[in-house]
Amino acid sequence: xxxxxxxxxxxxxxxxxxxxxxxxxxxxxxxxxxxxxxxxxxxxxxxxxxxxxxxxxxxxxxxxxxxxxxxxxxxxxxxxxxxxxxxxxxxxxxxxxxxxxxxxxxxxxxxxxxxxxxxxxxxxxxxxxxxxxxxxxxxxxxxxxxxxxxxxxxxxxxxxxxxxxxxxxxxxxxxxxxxxxxxxxxxxxxx
Amino acid sequence: xxxxxxxxxxxxxxxxxxxxxxxxxxxxxxxxxxxxxxxxxxxxxxxxxxxxxxxxxxxxxxxxxxxxxxxxxxxxxxxxxxxxxxxxxxxxxxxxxxxxxxxxxxxxxxxxxxxxxxxxxxxxxxxxxxx
Numbered sequence: 001x002x003x004x005x006x007x008x009x010x011x012x013x014x015x016x017x018x019x020x021x022x023x024x025x026x027x028x029x030x031x032x033x034x035x036x037x038x039x040x041x042x043x044x045x046x047x048x049x050x051x052x053x054x055x056x057x058x059x060x061x062x063x064x065x066x067x068x069x070x071x072x073x074x075x076x077x078x079x080x081x082x083x084x085x086x087x088x089x090x091x092x093x094x095x096x097x098x099x100x101x102x103x104x105x106x107x108x109x110x111x112x113x114x115x116x117x118x119x120x121x122x123x124x125x126x127x128x129x130x131x132x133x134x135x136x137x138x139x140x141x142x143x144x145x146x147x148x149x150x151x152x153x154x155x156x157x158x159x160x161x162x163x164x165x166x167x168x169x170x171x172x173x174x175x176x177x178x179x180x181x182x183x184x185x186x187x188x189x190x191x
Numbered sequence: 192x193x194x195x196x197x198x199x200x201x202x203x204x205x206x207x208x209x210x211x212x213x214x215x216x217x218x219x220x221x222x223x224x225x226x227x228x229x230x231x232x233x234x235x236x237x238x239x240x241x242x243x244x245x246x247x248x249x250x251x252x253x254x255x256x257x258x259x260x261x262x263x264x265x266x267x268x269x270x271x272x273x274x275x276x277x278x279x280x281x282x283x284x285x286x287x288x289x290x291x292x293x294x295x296x297x298x299x300x301x302x303x304x305x306x307x308x309x310x311x312x313x314x315x316x317x318x319x320x321x322x
Contacts (some may be wrong), residue, residue: 122203
């Protein structure tokens with residue numbers, strides 16, 4: 001169940017007292033979004049998972065330093081982004097995602113063909129994002145996936161608002177181009 | 192690309208973690224806390240030994256000054272005439288302050304490690320299969 005901002009604050013207050021059940025709830029809530037952001041930067045799933053593990057460990061250890069001046073998600077994503085960029089600097093590599101594992105949700109009432117189509121679509125969307133520059137992919141995900149405002153994205157990334165706008169604009173264009181390259185005529189279904 | 196289209200597409204770009212990610216994370220935190228706890232104890236032990244050594248030397252020299260066994264000391268060309276009482280008081284104050292600091296560090300350290308337990312609660316040890 002998605003947590004509200006107030007719930008996040010209650011949970012992080014419990015984490016400050018060493019409550020690992022509360023920490024587990026926070027991790028389960030934000031792990032996928034965090035991994036998506038880390039993948040935007042690192043383009044490698046295994047490294048991205050390592051990076052978000054480091055980030056969550058920092059969150060657990062430095063829970064006391066969360067001052068509620070921003071939303072918990074903003075604070076967490078700032079740590080994830082900084083950890084990922086530090087990892088990128090260490091690696092100096094920009095490998096594409098080679099492993100697209102299917103972590104789809106449990107089957108529901110949709111037909112098998114429909115589920116396959118959705119799984120394929122997700123795969124190509126992730127591949128297309130992978131072809132973007134780290135900054136562009138990160139900003140697109142923060143804006144559309146995490147639904148943060150430009151101001152919040154600026155706080156999380158340290159980018160200026162003008163750079164964020166430019167990256168959003170370029171990211172959208174490059175995303176469309178990447179999808180057309182990957183899917184050809186079928187890109188029209190998505191676009 | 193239309194705004195709604197890109198929003199819909201990006202919403203599908205969530206990358207999911209591998210199964211058991213959270214359990215592995217908590218296990219790692221538990222292990223690191225246990226390791227840090229034992230390192231901190233070892234470091235504290237060595238530091239405490241050094242401080243005790245300094246305290247013993249301090250008491251020895253204090254006794255020497257008090258008993259007027261060493262009324263003055265030479266520092267190169269200069270001779271320093273020591274008056275026992277002020278110097279004795281100074282040394283005693285330093286010793287008491289040092290002892291107080293050692294006790295304070297011990298208390299804070301035992302609080303930080305939960306009095307010997309790690310920050311990960313015992314019930315989580317059961318869930319994670321213990322270490």
